[in-house]
Amino acid sequence: MVTEETTRRVTKRRVRTRANLLDAAFEVFAAKGFGRVSIEEVCEAAGYSRGAFYSNFDSLDELFFALYRQRADLIAEQVSGALALDGPDLDVTAAVDRVTEVLLLDLDWLLVKTDFLVHAARDPKVAETLLEHRARLRGAIAERLARARGFTPPPAVLGDIDGAAHAVVAAYDGVTTQLLLDKDVEHARVWLKQLLTALLTDGSGAPQQGH
Numbered sequence: 001m002v003t004e005e006t007t008r009r010v011t012k013r014r015v016r017t018r019a020n021l022l023d024a025a026f027e028v029f030a031a032k033g034f035g036r037v038s039i040e041e042v043c044e045a046a047g048y049s050r051g052a053f054y055s056n057f058d059s060l061d062e063l064f065f066a067l068y069r070q071r072a073d074l075i076a077e078q079v080s081g082a083l084a085l086d087g088p089d090l091d092v093t094a095a096v097d098r099v100t101e102v103l104l105l106d107l108d109w110l111l112v113k114t115d116f117l118v119h120a121a122r123d124p125k126v127a128e129t130l131l132e133h134r135a136r137l138r139g140a141i142a143e144r145l146a147r148a149r150g151f152t153p154p155p156a157v158l159g160d161i162d163g164a165a166h167a168v169v170a171a172y173d174g175v176t177t178q179l180l181l182d183k184d185v186e187h188a189r190v191w192l193k194q195l196l197t198a199l200l201t202d203g204s205g206a207p208q209q210g211h
Contacts, residue, residue, distance in 0.1 A: 034115035
């Protein structure tokens with residue numbers, strides 16, 4: 001019984017340590033840029049030793065991917081929740097409104113993600129892992145689109161549901177790149193809404209009909 005209780009305390013402490021390291025790393029990455037941050041700086045910001053860091057992560061790359069999964073899961077939940085409200089028959093225009101209202105448009109995260117993208121572009125192994133994460137995100141979006149859209153196909157120019165998911169992610173990437181420069185969140189939401197509506201409808205806001 002004592003051993004079980006001790007194990008629970010250790011597990012809770014480890015979970016808390018990991019969460020604190022992730023939070024501290026996010027703040028330091030956002031302030032200085034991913035490529036300019038050391039493990040020591042993350043440890044100092046979190047108030048932990050290097051030992052605590054290495055008991056949770058092998059490297060800053062691994063820590064970043066933990067952050068990326070966290071954010072990707074949040075985005076997937078946001079999209080899923082917005083689409084689920086229509087049940088099996090998606091009202092595209094209404095769903096796009098809901099998605100763009102709740103979708104994560106966090107400038108600090110976009111800065112961190114962009115820094116890491118440049119880092120990954122110079123390291124094939126990191127790029128491969130990042131591509132796998134992005135593919136999983138597109139897969140999650142495609143799955144939700146397929147469930148929510150029922151038998152209504154995406155616009156023919158996109159090919160299929162996978163093509164629609166690629167287009168949704170590309171639209172998000174494009175809008176967030178502009179957002180990094182002008183920092184106009186409200187305009188970004190409007191622009192993203194217009195792009196997604198054009199991608200997922202015939203351009204008029206009316207869902208595509210089956211052929």
